[in-house]
Amino acid sequence: GAVVSQHPSWVICKSGTSVKIECRSLDFQATTMFWYRQFPKQSLMLMATSNEGSKATYEQGVEKDKFLINHASLTLSTLTVTSAHPEDSSFYICSARDIAGQGAIYEQYFGPGTRLTVT
Amino acid sequence: DAKTTQPNSMESNEEEPVHLPCNHSTISGTDYIHWYRQLPSQGPEYVIHGLTSNVNNRMASLAIAEDRKSSTLILHRATLRDAAVYYCILRKLDRPGNQFYFGTGTSLTVIP
Numbered sequence: 001g002a003v004v005s006q007h008p009s010w011v012i013c014k015s016g017t018s019v020k021i022e023c024r025s026l027d028f029q030a031t032t033m034f035w036y037r038q039f040p041k042q043s044l045m046l047m048a049t050s051n052e053g054s055k056a057t058y059e060q061g062v063e064k065d066k067f068l069i070n071h072a073s074l075t076l077s078t079l080t081v082t083s084a085h086p087e088d089s090s091f092y093i094c095s096a097r098d099i100a101g102q103g104a105i106y107e108q109y110f111g112p113g114t115r116l117t118v119t
Numbered sequence: 120d121a122k123t124t125q126p127n128s129m130e131s132n133e134e135e136p137v138h139l140p141c142n143h144s145t146i147s148g149t150d151y152i153h154w155y156r157q158l159p160s161q162g163p164e165y166v167i168h169g170l171t172s173n174v175n176n177r178m179a180s181l182a183i184a185e186d187r188k189s190s191t192l193i194l195h196r197a198t199l200r201d202a203a204v205y206y207c208i209l210r211k212l213d214r215p216g217n218q219f220y221f222g223t224g225t226s227l228t229v230i231p
Binding site for chain 2: 036112
């Protein structure tokens with residue numbers, strides 16, 4: 001089946017620094033990838049929709065200058081948390097949609113998530 | 120956002136069937152119903168999806184009410200590995216990005 005990877009799986013950084021998280025579709029191409037954030041014991045919250053070759057679309061309330069998204073190829077999207085603060089500590093999950101439509105219609109394949117801790 | 124309502128938690132005995140309900144009274148005619156599940160510290164995993172008719176796959180069955188305002192995910196024989204948070208999601212066809220908006224989900228506990 002379709003596999004999505006994320007790197008790193010966990011990261012600890014100091015307040016004020018920036019952190020980049022990669023999301024890759026390993027065996028399929030994805031024109032659209034999605035980034036979610038999940039706090040402990042809560043549901044996933046959609047942050048943005050990442051489209052290959054164009055600007056990301058951010059959900060209301062998500063700061064685009066703080067969460068920079070780049071979708072440079074059909075298999076890679078990156079999320080950069082700039083000037084991270086402790087309140088940005090969370091579980092970040094990406095997903096990708098198969099361009100060829102394999103599997104369920106508009107099914108999203110999710111990555112394993114990245115645990116970010118800002119100290 | 121497309122709204123779904125699920126019980127916060129449910130319990131089931133191992134090897135017994137589990138019926139996980141979902142209400143989606145604001146569903147429109149072209150909305151697909153998707154179910155995903157999430158194990159602790161992992162990304163969600165696809166379970167099943169449907170539009171109008173009941174659906175079966177190797178993981179589960181999906182029963183959709185005739186008026187489509189509710190649906191039920193059926194796990195035929197719960198195993199310990201089925202313990203997870205189950206999310207019922209409406210995917211709106213008229214939304215250009217076909218985004219998923221997750222509700223609160225149901226945390227399923229399987230009792231040995």
